[in-house]
Amino acid sequence: MTEIREAPSMKAVARDLVVAVEAHELRKEFKVPDRKKGRFGRKTRVALDGVSFTLGRGETVAILGQNGSGKSTLVRLLSTLLLPDGGSAVIFGHDVVSDARAVRRLVNRVSVEASFFKKMSSAENLGYASRYYGMTAADTKDLIPEILERVGFPRDRRDEPMENLSRGMQQKVALARALLTSPVLLLLDEPTTGLDPRSKLEVQDFIREIRTNHDSTILLCTHDLAEAETLAERVGILDRGRLLALEPADDLKRRYGCGTLEEAFFSATGRAFEAEGDEDDEDDDREVFA
Amino acid sequence: MRAELVGAGGVVERNYYLTKRYIWWDVAWFLWTVANTLTIVFIAKGIEASGGNLDVNRTMTTLLIGAVVWAYLGILFEFLMETVAWERWEGTIEYTFMAPLSRAMHLAGQGVFAIAYGLLRATFLFVVCAFLFFDLAMPNAQFFPAFVVLVVSSVSFIGIGMMMSVLPLISPEKGTQLGFVAQGTLLVVSGVYYPVSVLPEWMQWIATISPATYALDGIREAILEGQGLTAMWDELWPLMIIGVVSIPMGLWVFSRGEKYAKKHGKLKRSG
Numbered sequence: 001m002t003e004i005r006e007a008p009s010m011k012a013v014a015r016d017l018v019v020a021v022e023a024h025e026l027r028k029e030f031k032v033p034d035r036k037k038g039r040f041g042r043k044t045r046v047a048l049d050g051v052s053f054t055l056g057r058g059e060t061v062a063i064l065g066q067n068g069s070g071k072s073t074l075v076r077l078l079s080t081l082l083l084p085d086g087g088s089a090v091i092f093g094h095d096v097v098s099d100a101r102a103v104r105r106l107v108n109r110v111s112v113e114a115s116f117f118k119k120m121s122s123a124e125n126l127g128y129a130s131r132y133y134g135m136t137a138a139d140t141k142d143l144i145p146e147i148l149e150r151v152g153f154p155r156d157r158r159d160e161p162m163e164n165l166s167r168g169m170q171q172k173v174a175l176a177r178a179l180l181t182s183p184v185l186l187l188l189d190e191p192t193t194g195l196d197p198r199s200k201l202e203v204q205d206f207i208r209e210i211r212t213n214h215d216s217t218i219l220l221c222t223h224d225l226a227e228a229e230t231l232a233e234r235v236g237i238l239d240r241g242r243l244l245a246l247e248p249a250d251d252l253k254r255r256y257g258c259g260t261l262e263e264a265f266f267s268a269t270g271r272a273f274e275a276e277g278d279e280d281d282e283d284d285d286r287e288v289f290a
Numbered sequence: 291m292r293a294e295l296v297g298a299g300g301v302v303e304r305n306y307y308l309t310k311r312y313i314w315w316d317v318a319w320f321l322w323t324v325a326n327t328l329t330i331v332f333i334a335k336g337i338e339a340s341g342g343n344l345d346v347n348r349t350m351t352t353l354l355i356g357a358v359v360w361a362y363l364g365i366l367f368e369f370l371m372e373t374v375a376w377e378r379w380e381g382t383i384e385y386t387f388m389a390p391l392s393r394a395m396h397l398a399g400q401g402v403f404a405i406a407y408g409l410l411r412a413t414f415l416f417v418v419c420a421f422l423f424f425d426l427a428m429p430n431a432q433f434f435p436a437f438v439v440l441v442v443s444s445v446s447f448i449g450i451g452m453m454m455s456v457l458p459l460i461s462p463e464k465g466t467q468l469g470f471v472a473q474g475t476l477l478v479v480s481g482v483y484y485p486v487s488v489l490p491e492w493m494q495w496i497a498t499i500s501p502a503t504y505a506l507d508g509i510r511e512a513i514l515e516g517q518g519l520t521a522m523w524d525e526l527w528p529l530m531i532i533g534v535v536s537i538p539m540g541l542w543v544f545s546r547g548e549k550y551a552k553k554h555g556k557l558k559r560s561g
Contacts, residue, residue, distance in 0.1 A: 030555055082557075101390055113381055115381030117304070120308065128303045131299055131300020132297045133390060134296050177385075
């Protein structure tokens, strides 16, 4: 079991009245090729190793970790896209495995890659996606333009195919897609990775707005130390599948006797923090039978 | 239930947008289907030209019916297989699978659009080949009963398509191609261009549980013999039974495949 040093802040204590996410001993393994064992050799790689934590309703928590630390696996488990090999995760009282459909009504996600049907426009992509959440065309007629405007998406480009848009623009549409369904738990998996500085700031501003104006709990997985520190009330350090700490950034720095979050990360993991890099693909080398 | 129906409508809406955006590719694909159908139907003329003794008009119509059903089944399976394959390629599959829409309604939406679009394409293909190219005589043809048989058989085809659509989940690289194997095998044992009676006995046995056998028989009877809807009952009741069995079976197989994919992390875009 991973030992988690979780220092309660006053705000968090107040919010403990309503627990948004409760993960207990979450474990996920993948079978990956092992060339030492021959052509069909496989070995087990642990992506998450007994991760436990709680998130209070309305709280914003950032999880810091290197490539392969388990951040994306954690997000996928919470969004019912992966089945855990051990432990449990409960979202607003609903288990992610046995009550997955109830969880899906409460959760939405923005990942590092804004995935859309590229030939379709932003309005079309948002339109059909919102139907999956039971929203009719009448429900979204005004809502889609309104949300696109709020994320700073230009009105005159709504009917353009997504493939004509920059990554920053696409990521704004991804945020709009997530917000459209009014999720009470928003999972942000490196939403600003690979964006130009301006787009990055715009996306971060929008996350701040969500924090302020919506009753959403936010789990933000990021490479960006400054992003984690400024956006989140608590910061977690995930390393090789283990959650080493989860507490306010200042408490983390104090605990490790460091002046910066980067130094705290180094002290906690024994490794230097790798600045923004490629997509977090810890389960990229998952089992492939094809 | 209302939310589920809206969700299924969303799948239809998405397919409508995609079809609209890729319409010129569909036109190109339709031309290929026409060419493929013509090569099959011309076989009858070729046999006559080489001295064979046969009713050319009837043989050409029989071959045309087989080729149109083949093309129709191809469209249905293609849409169902794309439930997974296309979404994996675009990267949207995780967003679709984490939505609260039940898998039954998700696949139903996919099936409804596939049937509507497939019927349109099949009708167009039949009209173009039968009347534009060959000017085939069908004095007794009853098109409405033929259409009803095709629609009823579609339910069974969708059930089988659901089972096939799980293949890209298990093998992202080669799963889709395996769907074509299933399509071909289904039609071979169902007497796509010939009566089932010419097949080996073991294949004839398989033909009795294939919906395509009854679909082909019913359509031939309606178009070649001029049989009405009431005479179609012998084909319709087996199709209904196969449909009632294949849909839940298709959903069950798909749910097993989805569980496998979630266990092994195969919903992700790449790989």
